[in-house]
Amino acid sequence: MIALTVSLQVTPGCREDFLAAIKENAERSFTDEPGCRYFDVVCDLTDDHHFVFHEIYEDEAAVETHRSAPHFKVWREAAAKYVVPGTQVNTLSRRLFHHS
Template sequence: MIALTVSLQVVPGCREDFLKAIEDNAERSFTDEPGCRSFDVVCDMADDHHFVFHEIYDDEAAVDAHRAAPHFKIWREAAAKYVVPGSQVNTLSRRLFHHS
């Protein structure tokens, strides 16, 4: 399994529009992409404009399919408006353990 972690800061005044856009992207990623196992969006308790996404995919091909999905293009257009330029950091990792 591959974990994609995304950390970013939202432009002040754009939080609600951002949340609508990422909720749609997260839901469609999970429901429309067979290789997406989970997509969690969390908000920093100390800064309600700082978000982290925890996404789990079967493999790197599933991550590539995610980035090629039509809803991802819509998300990227929204991110260009709502995410502070230069604040987004993406990290790909191998998931070693999972407990639920």
């Protein structure tokens, strides 16, 4: 399994529009992409404009499928409007353990 972690800061005044956009992307990723196993969006407890996404994909091909999906294009357009430039950090890693 491949983990994709995304950390970013949302522009003040854009939080609700951002949340609507990422909610749609997360839901479509999970329901429309067979290789997407998990997509969680969390908000920092002390900064309600700082978000982290925890995404799990079956393999690297599933990550590429995600990045080429139509809903991802819509998400990227929204991110260009709502995310503070230079704050988004994407990290790909291999999931080693999972506890449920």
